[in-house]
Amino acid sequence: MKDSQSETDYRKIPRSQLETNIPQGRGMVKWAPFATLPEQFERLHQYAVDQTKVERPVLSEDQIYELNQQIQTAFHTQTAIKVRYFKNGWIHALNLMPTKIDYLEQLLIGKDLKALQPVQLSLLDIVHITLLL
Numbered sequence: 001m002k003d004s005q006s007e008t009d010y011r012k013i014p015r016s017q018l019e020t021n022i023p024q025g026r027g028m029v030k031w032a033p034f035a036t037l038p039e040q041f042e043r044l045h046q047y048a049v050d051q052t053k054v055e056r057p058v059l060s061e062d063q064i065y066e067l068n069q070q071i072q073t074a075f076h077t078q079t080a081i082k083v084r085y086f087k088n089g090w091i092h093a094l095n096l097m098p099t100k101i102d103y104l105e106q107l108l109i110g111k112d113l114k115a116l117q118p119v120q121l122s123l124l125d126i127v128h129i130t131l132l133l
Helices: 027-035 038-051 061-077
Strands: 079-085 092-100 107-112 117-124 126-132
Touching: 061 079, 061 092, 061 126, 079 107, 092 117
Parallel strands: none
Antiparallel strands: 079 092, 079 126, 092 107, 107 117
């Protein structure tokens, strides 16, 4: 085993041998000058948020067929499903119990298992479905 005096990575040194009186530093105070122009700060924040967005996934015919089969199975067996869907640049997940499929409006209607509220999802936004057994 290495001597802790020659070790450069503090994570490998036992906590009992580390110095306990280490100053905290300025923390977030050092970033305060960057927030002096609120418009610029907001624009930079929005730019960072926009970079994390994803494009709408394009599904093949086989994937769409598989999604339809899973929806039908869940609907007829009254099984809860986990739905991953695209909304405003992000992929969201939702556990729901399907109650109705509206083919005319292209909607999956169900009840959210967490909030116990009715939910309407566009069939075109659904990316993945998992049956919750």
